[in-house]
Amino acid sequence: MLEFDEDTLKKKSIDELTHLFMDSINEQNLKLIEGIEYLIEEDFDNFQKNLDYVIQTTAEVQIKKRFEKKIFKSKKAAFTKADRLKLFSKINDMKSIGEFLARKLLLYRVIFPDQEFKVRLEVILNSLKNISNNLSKAVKLIGTDLIKAHDICEDIKEERREMRKSEWALLTRLWNYDMDYLSRTFAYLKDLLEGIMMLADHIKTFSESIQFLSTKYLIFK
Amino acid sequence: MATEYGPIIIVVLIVLAVCLSFSIGANDETVAPLAAAGTLKFKFVLVLGGIGIAFGMIFLSEGVASLVGEKILGPGIKYTIFMLLSVLISSILWLVIGSFSGVPLSSTHSLIGSIFGVVIVYALYVGNVDLATAFNQEKLMSVVISWFISPLAGLVVTYVLYKIIAKFFLSKLKGLNQIEKNESRFTWALLASVFFAEIWVGANSAEALGILYAMYSTGEISLVTYYLFVVICGIFAFLGLYIAGRYVIRNLASQLTDARPSDGFIIQLSSALILMVCTVVYSVPISHSHVIVFCIIGMNIAQKKEVDYKGLGKMGIFWVLTFPIAALFAGFLYFGFISFGLY
Numbered sequence: 001m002l003e004f005d006e007d008t009l010k011k012k013s014i015d016e017l018t019h020l021f022m023d024s025i026n027e028q029n030l031k032l033i034e035g036i037e038y039l040i041e042e043d044f045d046n047f048q049k050n051l052d053y054v055i056q057t058t059a060e061v062q063i064k065k066r067f068e069k070k071i072f073k074s075k076k077a078a079f080t081k082a083d084r085l086k087l088f089s090k091i092n093d094m095k096s097i098g099e100f101l102a103r104k105l106l107l108y109r110v111i112f113p114d115q116e117f118k119v120r121l122e123v124i125l126n127s128l129k130n131i132s133n134n135l136s137k138a139v140k141l142i143g144t145d146l147i148k149a150h151d152i153c154e155d156i157k158e159e160r161r162e163m164r165k166s167e168w169a170l171l172t173r174l175w176n177y178d179m180d181y182l183s184r185t186f187a188y189l190k191d192l193l194e195g196i197m198m199l200a201d202h203i204k205t206f207s208e209s210i211q212f213l214s215t216k217y218l219i220f221k
Numbered sequence: 222m223a224t225e226y227g228p229i230i231i232v233v234l235i236v237l238a239v240c241l242s243f244s245i246g247a248n249d250e251t252v253a254p255l256a257a258a259g260t261l262k263f264k265f266v267l268v269l270g271g272i273g274i275a276f277g278m279i280f281l282s283e284g285v286a287s288l289v290g291e292k293i294l295g296p297g298i299k300y301t302i303f304m305l306l307s308v309l310i311s312s313i314l315w316l317v318i319g320s321f322s323g324v325p326l327s328s329t330h331s332l333i334g335s336i337f338g339v340v341i342v343y344a345l346y347v348g349n350v351d352l353a354t355a356f357n358q359e360k361l362m363s364v365v366i367s368w369f370i371s372p373l374a375g376l377v378v379t380y381v382l383y384k385i386i387a388k389f390f391l392s393k394l395k396g397l398n399q400i401e402k403n404e405s406r407f408t409w410a411l412l413a414s415v416f417f418a419e420i421w422v423g424a425n426s427a428e429a430l431g432i433l434y435a436m437y438s439t440g441e442i443s444l445v446t447y448y449l450f451v452v453i454c455g456i457f458a459f460l461g462l463y464i465a466g467r468y469v470i471r472n473l474a475s476q477l478t479d480a481r482p483s484d485g486f487i488i489q490l491s492s493a494l495i496l497m498v499c500t501v502v503y504s505v506p507i508s509h510s511h512v513i514v515f516c517i518i519g520m521n522i523a524q525k526k527e528v529d530y531k532g533l534g535k536m537g538i539f540w541v542l543t544f545p546i547a548a549l550f551a552g553f554l555y556f557g558f559i560s561f562g563l564y
Contacts, residue, residue, distance in 0.1 A: 075259055
């Protein structure tokens with residue numbers, strides 16, 4: 001489990017702390033996705049292990065505290081402070097959504113209804129992995145290249161659009177199974193899909209706010 | 222009868238002039254962008270602003286003060302103490318009305334308007350002076366023209382300055398770190414431009430010193446007394462900014478935390494340049510508030526941001542109304558004094 005030395009954190013700049021925080025949350029996102037992939041494979045031990053990791057990791061709290069201390073005391077660049085804080089809290093929201101989904105998924109051990117459902121879910125998870133990684137790249141580029149960050153966010157939005165189609169197709173498939181709608185399997189799969197959608201939607205909204213920052217701060221000739 | 226009250230009125234005029242200097246400092250928001258940048262301690266920002274305005278008032282204001290206090294009048298007219306009292310009361314009254322209506326009114330416009338009103342009444346009822354020669358036409362016209370040109374010049378200078386800096390400098394910045402680093406350099410440029418602007422705000426603040434100069438030019442006070450009170454007015458402008466201005470500045474600065482120091486630098490530099498040219502080259506009193514508002518509009522146009530035309534329209538109406546209403550106020554007031562034999 002990730003842990004950081006306080007002295008190392010102290011030496012880091014606001015931008016570096018944001019990167020570190022983003023890395024930590026992205027790593028947890030990837031663990032969550034990997035955990036769901038284990039669930040698809042019915043490897044419940046690794047599923048449990050990955051999701052426990054997401055729930056129990058608290059390294060980001062250390063980074064968050066250090067970041068807050070640093071930004072409140074900082075006298076530099078007052079005009080970006082609010083945006084830097086918003087950025088950080090948006091990364092933090094991702095952790096909350098991921099942890100909420102992980103806790104929900106651990107409530108029950110589901111068996112997927114058929115192979116087709118699994119294949120389609122894997123496609124969605126793959127897209128989620130891509131947009132999460134891309135978001136991490138975009139956040140890291142905010143400090144150095146807002147144009148590139150803007151372009152990456154455009155890719156995220158495009159992938160999210162495609163993802164949405166697959167998600168609705170899968171939800172339609174779920175509702176059309178010959179299954180008791182009050183059954184635990186139905187409720188679990190519905191929550192799983194909605195949880196993934198929630199995380200993906202947050203990533204999309206986040207990427208839009210990065211694009212807003214690019215528009216706000218870049219000055220073109 | 223007028224001579225009986227003479228010494229008392231002179232004291233009243235001096236006290237009002239000093240109070241006016243205090244209120245000039247108290248209403249000055251020039252340092253707000255520097256306070257918003259957060260790099261320097263708030264008290265230091267106030268002291269810096271105070272020193273700037275006091276310096277300008279004490280050392281650089283004579284040209285504008287002499288225009289208001291003497292040169293604007295025609296050859297056959299000299300101020301009387303009751304004319305000056307009417308001018309001061311009328312300008313203060315109109316400014317108070319403006320404050321209640323929430324519109325930034327120009328104290329300069331209201332002062333010149335008031336002078337216009339009392340001089341007309343004096344010419345008609347006391348001095349039997351031809352209205353055509355009551356004013357120094359050339360000076361009066363240069364003042365009125367400067368009121369139209371100075372805000373527009375502020376808009377154009379800000380627009381051009383921003384476009385140049387954006388093209389050769391700001392557009393080359395790609396990331397937030399680079400932007401922050403660059404803006405921290407601009408904070409020092411902002412400090413210099415704010416101080417520079419404060420000096421010219423002080424130098425162009427003709428309201429109080431113009432009245433003092435008028436008293437000196439009519440022989441009511443000596444040159445030494447005039448300079449003594451110029452220094453006192455400078456000190457009171459400093460105190461006004463430091464003691465009372467802090468609330469306005471803090472309030473405005475809290476709304477400006479999102480503003481980039483480079484924007485503040487360009488706006489302050491533009492307004493300072495306009496004030497400097499008007500003070501040094503033409504010795505005309507202009508409205509700093511109007512110039513700064515148009516500088517902000519110039520910046521918004523250059524950045525393709527929305528301009529609040531509705532608010533601007535409201536300000537425009539008060540802008541046009543200030544001169545005639547102040548003239549009417551002062552004229553009626555002076556007419557009232559004349560009715561009691563107080564010329």
